Amino acid sequence: MLNLLLKTIWLLIPAYTPNNFAVVFGGGTPIDFGKNFIDGRRILGDGKTIRGFVCGVAGGIFCGILQFNLEKLFGVALFSSLAFSDALVLIASLSLGSLTGDVLGSFIKRRFGLKRGQAFPFFDQLTFLVVAFIFACFSSPFFSQLFTLDVIVVALVLTPILHLLTNYLAYKLRLKDVPW
Ligand code: CTP
Ligand code: MG
Numbered sequence: 524m525l526n527l528l529l530k531t532i533w534l535l536i537p538a539y540t541p542n543n544f545a546v547v548f549g550g551g552t553p554i555d556f557g558k559n560f561i562d563g564r565r566i567l568g569d570g571k572t573i574r575g576f577v578c579g580v581a582g583g584i585f586c587g588i589l590q591f592n593l594e595k596l597f598g599v600a601l602f603s604s605l606a607f608s609d610a611l612v613l614i615a616s617l618s619l620g621s622l623t624g625d626v627l628g629s630f631i632k633r634r635f636g637l638k639r640g641q642a643f644p645f646f647d648q649l650t651f652l653v654v655a656f657i658f659a660c661f662s663s664p665f666f667s668q669l670f671t672l673d674v675i676v677v678a679l680v681l682t683p684i685l686h687l688l689t690n691y692l693a694y695k696l697r698l699k700d701v702p703w
Contacts, residue, residue: 531677532685533601534669537587537617538655542625543689544582546698549575554626560633567629568639576622583618587611605665613669616662617655624654642703648683 551574555566587602591610594603602610628650632643656675660666670678687703694702 527673527677528681530601531674531681533590534674535617535652535678535682536590537583537614538621538652539685539689540586541579541583541618541621542651543693545572545575545579545622545625546693548578548582562634564633564636565639566633567626568633570639571626571629576626579622579625580615580618583621584611584615587614587618590614601669604669609663609665613659613663613665616658620655620658621651623658624651627654640699640701642701645683647703648686649679652678652682 549572551572553567553569554571554573554576555568557569558566560566588611591602591607591614593599594601602614605613628643628646629639631646631650632641635643637643656666656670656678659670690699691702693699
């Protein structure tokens with residue numbers, strides 16, 4: 524069980540870390556360029572920036588490559604059970620999917636009239652993960668080889684808990700304005 528837990532967290536690092544990189548390196552021009560949607564509300568809001576998106580995806584891929592090499596070094600075979608190029612496709616689609624899901628989550632939040640940073644339980648914690656899985660599932664023929672059903676179930680249960688914990692930490696470190 525502990526093994527499954529650790530394996531799940533390890534496999535999800537390329538999907539988890541993009542948001543942290545976005546928090547740290549984000550800012551500047553918003554992805555929606557400050558524009559409103561037809562409902563008169565912001566399309567995405569100031570919390571979704573181009574720099575955050577690009578740095579986030581790059582950061583997630585960087586972590587994944589680091590993991591691949593650490594696995595080789597310590598004789599673990601998860602990402603490194605694949606050829607490097609296949610692992611890279613899987614890692615990149617998890618990172619890109621994660622932040623695309625994050626953008627989609629904000630789009631949905633704005634349509635519900637929620638302000639930037641306002642909490643949207645479950646959506647805040649799971650949209651990014653579900654979209655990351657969908658992206659990875661369609662981009663990599665090796666997705667199901669690593670992300671078995673038990674891993675996916677643990678991921679869906681564990682993620683809201685981890686997400687709340689890390690956001691609280693980012694808030695305490697004054698990286699975020701609100702603890703969610
Ligand atoms: N961030 C960014 N660009 C992104 C994603 C995140 O710059 N594509 C940065 C922003 O500074 C953002 C912070 O990371 O405020 C936290 O991200 P998140 O919680 O996803 O955004 P919120 O500000 O809560 O906005 P929303 O209500 O739209 O989720
Ligand atoms: Mg938020």
